[in-house]
Amino acid sequence: MLRFKDVSYQDPALSESLHQFSKNELDGVLVKNVFDTEQIDFLLRFFQSAKQRLGLQGSVMAHPPLFTNAFQNLKAYEEYYTAYNEILLDFEHKLGKEFFAKISATITSILKLATETHEVISLKHKQSGVAAAAFTFRELCTGEGEFTAHYEGLTFDFYMDFFKLLSPDISTHHMFSFFTVLQKSEEGGELLCFDIPCSRTTQKVLQSNVINDDELGVIDFTTIASDKIIPVQPAAGDLFLFSSALTWHRVSRVTGPSSRITFGGFAAVDVQKATLYTFS
Numbered sequence: 001m002l003r004f005k006d007v008s009y010q011d012p013a014l015s016e017s018l019h020q021f022s023k024n025e026l027d028g029v030l031v032k033n034v035f036d037t038e039q040i041d042f043l044l045r046f047f048q049s050a051k052q053r054l055g056l057q058g059s060v061m062a063h064p065p066l067f068t069n070a071f072q073n074l075k076a077y078e079e080y081y082t083a084y085n086e087i088l089l090d091f092e093h094k095l096g097k098e099f100f101a102k103i104s105a106t107i108t109s110i111l112k113l114a115t116e117t118h119e120v121i122s123l124k125h126k127q128s129g130v131a132a133a134a135f136t137f138r139e140l141c142t143g144e145g146e147f148t149a150h151y152e153g154l155t156f157d158f159y160m161d162f163f164k165l166l167s168p169d170i171s172t173h174h175m176f177s178f179f180t181v182l183q184k185s186e187e188g189g190e191l192l193c194f195d196i197p198c199s200r201t202t203q204k205v206l207q208s209n210v211i212n213d214d215e216l217g218v219i220d221f222t223t224i225a226s227d228k229i230i231p232v233q234p235a236a237g238d239l240f241l242f243s244s245a246l247t248w249h250r251v252s253r254v255t256g257p258s259s260r261i262t263f264g265g266f267a268a269v270d271v272q273k274a275t276l277y278t279f280s
Ligand SMILES: O=C(O)CCC(=O)C(=O)O
Pocket: 138, 147, 152, 177, 178, 179, 191, 244, 249, 251, 262, 263, 264
């Protein structure tokens, strides 16, 4: 059974919960009330204006230029994502140093406690030296926006060539996701985690939300028994971190009038477990 825990950012039990996460005694921690309304509004306004400046429409997902460097067939997206990523990397200046430093320090202090590392660095591309944005915005628009069932371990095995281009070596088994909700949709856009083993080598994605597992057979994540589903319902300003490399999850299609907007990224420890690397 997946082990998730809720804890308030102000609660002295926060460090203990994050310590348990670092020891794999918890699979996820929902940290309540990390960011206040002013910070959330600021991030939202920043994202909306960046989107407008880039002429982006519809749902937006993270995609660092690192991906476009690694794969020729993604060349068509290069301009789009390079511009998007530049804005993210430049975001410290755009938001104001102090403001950014506070948000970044809050997230990194949580990530450090969650991994028992002392340093947090952005992953870099080996040849180009381009750093991945530590955080990104993701918007799921109504009617089309969703994340189909996946776990990052499967995705990262698929993109192994991409990870070889990164410096230094990170442990993709121990990577995790973190995000804060900036805007919820009135309906849909729910994060659903599944109590289904992640066998990594025995699973094939047949179509969106349907996989074939050598041991478990065909699984349709849209019709799965409710006792295998753990819905996670972060409110705006909460930060959720979970071991996404080894947890099946999906975000249901957004159907309410408002889009769902989150701010977060991925984190992984290097093979020596000394440094934490963030990327998005
Ligand atoms: O809700 C989000 O922004 C992302 C959820 C997710 O699929 C992930 O972090 O891996």
